[in-house]
Amino acid sequence: MELIEAAQMWHTDGFVVLPAFIPADELGAAVRELPAQFPTAEGFHDGTDRRRNRYIDDEFAGIDTFPFTSTELSLLAVSERLLELAGTLLGDDDIHMYAAESWAKYTGACDYDQDLHRDYLNHTLLVPSTAPGCRQVEMFVYLTDVPEELGPPHLVSRRHTDHLPAVPNWFLKPGQASESRYTDDSGSPELYAAEVSGAGPAGTVIAFEPGTVHRGTGLTAPRGARYSMQVCFRPASLQWGQRVGWAVRSFSPEWSAFVGRATVRQLQALGFPPPGHPYWTEETLAGMALRYPRLDLSAWETSA
Template structure:
């Protein structure tokens, strides 16, 4: 599927699944560094990795936030093909407003979710279909994710286009809640789910207004490793999740900056070459802050 076809599908369905979108040769070096962040499947299930207990009992406990202990995985979050996809879908220069790496293990906890949209913690407003005002999330599989390793399931916008912004969670049959963002779901919506299962390098791009959910890992001694990336048009200030400055003095951030391209750094907030920000004063200061960064593109 080329980027034009991917964009048409994303606009129509609310998501697009791109199997093996990232090349294996680019994925492999990053995957080799997963153990810097997470236990292996054997380390978790055999109890030999001292980090094991962190992942037990909470479906979100397996999340690491950008920048990662693995610089190669940090760079994968702004891989050229990922940026090209985000720019094509949004038809704009893009800003990376969230990036997480996520490890899940069979039996660690309950990963089976209710259908929901993500917009509540991705914008202070509500999703928009206006060009220039959209956001896109991506799941990136760092290894093969068949159905028994809990791929996300998604529901086409064709089934939910008339749904109001509130409530947001569509509860599975038998579940009840008084929370104003919850409501019982029509079982037909769960029957309409599409599985995102796919090989390593698969990218699932979806709108924060698209209903989707996480599913259970059932493979014996299974482990699933993925990333979740979030992009918005550069000037869309009401779409946000984290601020990068809070981690910008860490060793992980400094190592990432020293190895990233100007285009990748622009995605995280660096002004582009030629911007008025770049003066002898700021160049000298940036050289002190990032001594291994080649500043020639900005001079």
């Protein structure tokens, strides 16, 4: 699918599924490093990986936050392909990645089957907007194949949700009750009837908006494991879209390893000023050389 066509679908439906968008050769290095970050399917199900207990009884326990143990995985989160997709969808070349997580799930570890919901409550201080320059995009990136039995997300087109108010945010499955103003406990049969599966092969990218109604589904494959990333982008000027502040992680070994191998564009997507910005002076360049000894500063030096 051409990026322009993908953007049209994203604007119309609130999401677009791009099967195998990232080719196998671009995934390979990150996938080979996954066992350093997460148990393999065998290690989890055979009980031979001592990290196993972390994933039991908590659907979110399998999340690691950027920068990752795997530098290759960190670089993949801001790969040229994903940055180009985000820029096209958002209609802006100056974009920032405001969150990135890698996620491992294992059959039987816990119940991953969620109620339909929207993500905006912890992705923006405001409410979702469709105005140009005011949108955010989330992406699910499949590191391995995610068929239906390995719990792909299900999503509902904006064609079925445009009438919904900003609150409530969660739409509970039938048989549940809640008194929270953020939940609708009517059973929402029309929404569940309209959901579509995001199943796809390794490299599939699902781009959606924080205001898109969706949910995670359960893993049923025997001895199954699912590995994915969630990366989130916004225009640099959109200050109310936030989830993680990178500075709090910027003195970790993982961050330094990432910075030492990242391109200028990748670092700009994390908040580094571009070449030619007034920030770059002899003083700051000297300081950056001390802080990041493996960072090639030549692009910024020539513009200082």
